[in-house]
Amino acid sequence: xxxxxxxxxxxxxxxxxxxxxxxxxxxxxxxxxxxxxxxxxxxxxxxxxxxxxxxxxxxxxxxxxxxxxxxxxxxxxxxxxxxxxxxxxxxxxxxxxxxxxxxxxxxxxxxxxxxxxxxxxxxxxxxxxxxxxxxxxxxxxxxxxxxxxxxxxxxxxxxxxxxxxxxxxxxxxxxxxxxxxxxxxxxxxxxxxxxxxxxxxxxxxxxxxxxxxxxxxxxxxxxxxxxxxxxxxxxxxxxxxxxxxxxxxxxxxxxxxxxxxxxxxxxxxxxxxxxxxxxxxxxxxxxxxxxxxxxxxxxxxxxxxxxxxxxxxxxxxxxxxxxxxxxxxxxxxxxxxxxxxxxxxxxxxxxxxxxxxxxxxxxxxxxxxxxxxxxxxxxxxxxxxxxxxxxxxxxxxxxxxxxxxxxxxxxxxxxxxxxxxxxxxxxxxxxxxxxxxxxxxxxxxxxxxxxxxxxxxxxxxxxxxxxxxxxxxxxxxxxxxxxxxxxxxx
RNA sequence: GCUCCCUUCGUCUAAUGGUUAGGACAUCAGAUUUUCAAUCUGGAAACAGGGGUUCAAUUCCCCUAGGGAGUACCA
Numbered sequence: 204x205x206x207x208x209x210x211x212x213x214x215x216x217x218x219x220x221x222x223x224x225x226x227x228x229x230x231x232x233x234x235x236x237x238x239x240x241x242x243x244x245x246x247x248x249x250x251x252x253x254x255x256x257x258x259x260x261x262x263x264x265x266x267x268x269x270x271x272x273x274x275x276x277x278x279x280x281x282x283x284x285x286x287x288x289x290x291x292x293x294x295x296x297x298x299x300x301x302x303x304x305x306x307x308x309x310x311x312x313x314x315x316x317x318x319x320x321x322x323x324x325x326x327x328x329x330x331x332x333x334x335x336x337x338x339x340x341x342x343x344x345x346x347x348x349x350x351x352x353x354x355x356x357x358x359x360x361x362x363x364x365x366x367x368x369x370x371x372x373x374x375x376x377x378x379x380x381x382x383x384x385x386x387x388x389x390x391x392x393x394x395x396x397x398x399x400x401x402x403x404x405x406x407x408x409x410x411x412x413x414x415x416x417x418x419x420x421x422x423x424x425x426x427x428x429x430x431x432x433x434x435x436x437x438x439x440x441x442x443x444x445x446x447x448x449x450x451x452x453x454x455x456x457x458x459x460x461x462x463x464x465x466x467x468x469x470x471x472x473x474x475x476x477x478x479x480x481x482x483x484x485x486x487x488x489x490x491x492x493x494x495x496x497x498x499x500x501x502x503x504x505x506x507x508x509x510x511x512x513x514x515x516x517x518x519x520x521x522x523x524x525x526x527x528x529x530x531x532x533x534x535x536x537x538x539x540x541x542x543x544x545x546x547x548x549x550x551x552x553x554x555x556x557x558x559x560x561x562x563x564x565x566x567x568x569x570x571x572x573x574x575x576x577x578x579x580x581x582x583x584x585x586x587x588x589x590x591x592x593x594x595x596x597x598x599x600x601x602x603x604x605x606x607x608x609x610x611x612x613x614x615x616x617x618x619x620x621x622x623x624x625x626x627x628x629x630x631x632x633x634x635x636x637x638x639x640x641x642x643x644x645x646x647x648x649x650x651x652x653x654x655x656x657x658x659x660x661x662x663x664x665x666x667x668x669x670x671x672x673x674x675x676x677x678x679x680x681x682x683x684x685x686x687x688x689x690x691x692x693x
Numbered sequence: 694g695c696u697c698c699c700u701u702c703g704u705c706u707a708a709u710g711g712u713u714a715g716g717a718c719a720u721c722a723g724a725u726u727u728u729c730a731a732u733c734u735g736g737a738a739a740c741a742g743g744g745g746u747u748c749a750a751u752u753c754c755c756c757u758a759g760g761g762a763g764u765a766c767c768a
């Protein structure tokens with residue numbers, strides 16, 4: 204079957220092409236998300252293309268669910284890729300073809316060493332304090348010495364002497380002694396290509412010019428450079444960024460920090476806040492902390508990428524998210540909530556089937572709510588009182604506010620409210636202040652019992668806004684529920 | 694073990710061969726206030742250690758310590 208070049212043939216000279224190349228063995232984690240962001244930013248900043256390649260050649264570990272999770276994660280972060288994703292596995296024949304070409308040109312050779320043999324070799328090298336590299340035992344042997352019908356792998360004939368230099372945009376000039384870079388297998392004994400070959404071939408065919416990736420690939424960059432050189436292809440510009448660590452400085456693991464971006468969505472973070480936070484992990488633009496995606500694109504460059512690893516800090520993310528929530532319009536937040544609600548477990552969500560009227564009420568309450576929420580989840584929690592049914596369940600701390608005096612004040616205020624024509628926050632506030640004065644108490648002594656009666660809690664948006672948003676009937680009802688002298692506190 | 698990389702307040706980071714080493718988050722104190730937030734003011738808080746080079750080093754070089762990555766017929 205003829206191989207079709209998807210991008211290589213149409214790559215414009217001088218045009219930047221970046222890519223994100225995750226392997227679909229799990230969700231899109233935070234480090235991957237940042238890598239994707241940087242590549243995306245670089246493409247946007249240079250007017251180039253941002254491509255996506257799914258490295259699914261490990262058939263036992265790759266899953267369709269993971270592919271979906273990664274695409275989902277990228278979409279949520281609004282990191283849109285150009286064109287269709289390239290699936291590496293589908294290009295296996297092309298990779299094998301290049302391996303055979305290398306073999307034919309004498310730049311690769313057949314290796315008949317068995318896995319046991321290789322293991323013994325490594326053991327020995329380790330014991331002697333040398334790098335556990337392949338010793339090249341089949342490198343220069345005559346084909347006639349090959350065992351008949353024995354399986355073989357194809358190894359790349361890497362230079363033995365000298366050094367390989369990776370000119371890295373982030374790490375600088377990194378030099379590797381060639382003696383430590385052994386002849387890696389490019390074609391397994393079952394004829395399938397291996398990672399380092401596939402990556403080189405794909406990046407070349409896709410016309411990739413710039414590669415920003417985790418520094419766990421730095422050594423690979425050296426090996427890949429050798430393959431590029433053997434093939435006579437241009438080596439892309441590399442930028443190897445340090446990995447993100449967990450809050451305790453240790454490697455990210457499932458126990459701490461290594462969550463899929465979907466988890467961040469469910470914790471109520473906004474994509475824009477996420478991008479902003481991620482951008483500040485390992486990249487900076489002077490003292491700027493909060494900036495729009497447009498500014499990010501304008502400012503982004505590999506020069507300001509840091510070399511030292513960073514830790515993931517939830518407190519800062521949360522703070523940033525709070526900024527974004529406060530800055531968002533009410534309509535935007537309503538939209539974000541509508542998107543998020545279906546993804547949340549019932550106990551963290553709002554009642555199902557909110558009516559249009561409910562949504563309107565929520566939007567009306569939004570200015571007061573968003574001021575107090577650091578995440579959408581907190582926003583939801585803060586909004587819960589809006590949809591509570593009478594008689595309200597009163598939280599313990601709120602119940603303490605509702606002592607007999609407080610209930611008497613509520614009764615008095617309830618009566619004043621009956622005669623209030625201007626049911627606006629300002630009108631209600633004026634009434635409350637007058638009431639407090641008449642009673643000879645501080646405003647707070649009326650406001651807090653009111654809060655308890657109206658929301659069942661001790662914390663809420665401004666209480667006059669609460670009355671206003673709830674509407675006259677509901678508000679008066681809730682006050683009455685708590686003001687009635689015969690009713691018990693619980 | 695071997696190869697490579699890293700090290701500025703608790704965290705993310707800025708800057709510089711000569712600075713009171715800056716900002717942000719977190720933290721503490723105060724102001725404001727109907728609660729909580731938000732906001733405002735102020736405080737505490739860092740150049741890992743040791744050698745050099747230099748008139749001068751946080752900055753350049755070396756060593757040590759600590760951290761990270763790689764070391765597969767995984768990606």
